[in-house]
Amino acid sequence: MANKPSIPKGTRDFGSVEMAKRNYIFDTIKEVYALYGFQQIxxxxxxxxxxxxxxxxxxxxxxxxxxxxxxxxxxGCTDEELVGRNTLKLQTKLSEKGLRYDLTVPFARYVVMHREELQLPFKRYQIQPVWRADRPQKGRYREFYQCDADVVGSESLLNEVELMQIIDTVFTKFGVRVQIKINNRKILTGLAEVMGEQDKIVQITTAIDKLDKIGLESVNEELEKEGISKEGIEKLQPIFKLEGTNDEKLETIASVLSESETGLKGVEETRYILDALKKTALNNEIQLDLTLARGLNYYTGAIFEVKALDVAIGSITGGGRYDNLTGIFGMPGLSGVGISFGADRIYDVLNALDLYPKESVQGTQLLFINFGEKETDYVLPIVSKARLANIRTEIFPDSVKMKKQMAYANAKNIPFVALAGDNEMEQGKITLKIMATGEQLLVTLEELLEKIK
Known part of the structure; x- marks a missing residue:
């Protein structure tokens, strides 16, 4: 007996309904990216x-x-090398290529290789799968899609403003209420500076991130355990108690960071972005959140993260400003800013809220029953005209019992079935069955197309 086939752990098959939903997500994001002048690579x-x-x-x-x-x-390997099992040394001889881990490093490589062809600023989007040899678990896969957009070759904060608008537009189109969180890497650096603890920025931001979970007293204790001075911890207290509007929060932060040039620069950048967004009439709330500390080793300016308000799930979009994307390939000084939509988590959110438009997941709209060769010759021109009218149409390929053909229509949730026998052919018409009600109508081609549309 043959072994039952399987797929690698951490990968998935997607059926037709799932693919229709995923394509709705990808197509919506693509449309919005294009609306803002981004080009696909x-x-x-x-x-x-x-x-x-x-x-x-x-x-x-x-x-x-x-x-x-x-x-x-x-x-290229000797017996001694194989017996020695020096993995790193063997790897260089056994393998020259790998599957991409993300879309950012390949994008940096692309920019360096095609620099002479690119018009700066270069606005690109990319929707492709990536692979990671991670331990599979719920919500974490070895193969998954990223939906990235980046602007490189411009330091203007208008780019950050537009990316926030893109996020707002995408989730408005999806019908998902979100909160867009914003912070700035320079503000976090400034906090560490005024505390005199520049080398402990990770510990400080990790502690701030736990404020909602463990409370102020426990956070202060944790900072003390990390060796941060009482004076430094005292300087953080106004930040821990931040409340009010985004403008009021910025005023408090600015006063705490009054002696940090870097920190005040972060405040200035954040204020510009928030003030500009006030003029754009966002549909979703944007919130200044100092606990946001994603990509500390990567981002150098604004940081973004998006949370769904009506579903308990992690971040569904993130991004930020980086100052040296192409430096890893010998082209320093090219600043950029980007975002990435988490397609798999957005899929879960739309499922949980049942927000897929009916037409986005609907397959075939009209099925023609096959009664035989003569009847097929009669309906084939009608099938063609239905497709020309952008109606998704099938004709059953085999002349089998009608019960089997109707079962096919039911299984695929096809809403309309067309029948043509001797009576219909004599009158030059079609019988249209509406599957939801069982109603049958004798119609002309024009009436058929109008009824389905």
Missing amino acids: ETPAMETLQTLMGKYGEEGDKLLFKILNSGDFLK
């Missing part, structure tokens, strides 16, 4: 390991899927 699924290695830190390197060289991949 794609990069290969595999990159050279020289491109990928060393860009994600030691842990990231371990999560790269590496591809064995074609043919006799052991050809």
Whole structure:
């Protein structure tokens, strides 16, 4: 007996209904990106390991899927090397390529390779799968899609403003209420500076992030355990108690950071973004949140994160400003800012709230029953005209019992079935059955098209 086929852990099959929903998500995001002047690019699924290695830190390197060289991949290895099992040394001889880990490093490589062809600022979007050799668990997969948009070659904060508008537009189209959180890496750096603890920014931001979970007293205790001075902790207290409007929060932050040039620069950038957004009439709330500290080793300016308000789920979009995207490939000084929509989490949110438009998941609209060769010759021109009218139409391929053909229509949730026998052909008409009610109508071609539309 043959083994039952399976797929690798951390990967998924998507059926037709799931794909219709996913395409609705991708198409909506694509439409909004294009609306704001972003152009689509794609990069290969595999990159050279020289491109990928060393860009994600030691842990990231371990999560790269590496591809064995074609043919006799052991050809360049000696017996001693194989017996020695020096993984890193063997890897350089066995594998030259790997599957992309994200879309950012391939994008940086693309910009460097195509620099002479690109008009700066370059606004690109990219919707493709990425792969990570991670331990699969709920909500974490080894293969998943990223939906990225970036602007490179411009330091203008108008880019941040437009990305916030894109986020707002996308979720408005989805019908999902969200809160857009914003912070700035320079503000976090400034906090560490005024505390005299520049080397402990990670510990400080980690503690701030726990404020809602464990409370003020416990956070202060945790900071003390990290070796942060009582004077430094005291300077943080106004930040812990931040409340009021975004403008009022910025005033408090500015007073705390009055002696940090970097921190005040972060306040100034954040104020510009928030003031500009007031003129754009966002549909969703934007909130200044100092507990937001994503990508501390990567982002250098504004940081963004989006939370769904009506579903308990993690971040569904994130991003920020980075100052040296292409420096890893020898082209320093090219600033950029980008966002990434979490398609898989958005899929879960739309499912939970039942927000998919009916037409986005509907397949075939009209099925023609096959009664035989003569009847098929009669309906084929009608089938063509229905398709020309943008009605998704099928004709059942086999002349089998009508019960089986109707079962097919029911199984696929096809809302209309067309029948043509001797009586219909004599009158030059079609019988249209409305599946939801069972009602049958004798109609002309024009009436058929109008009824379905």
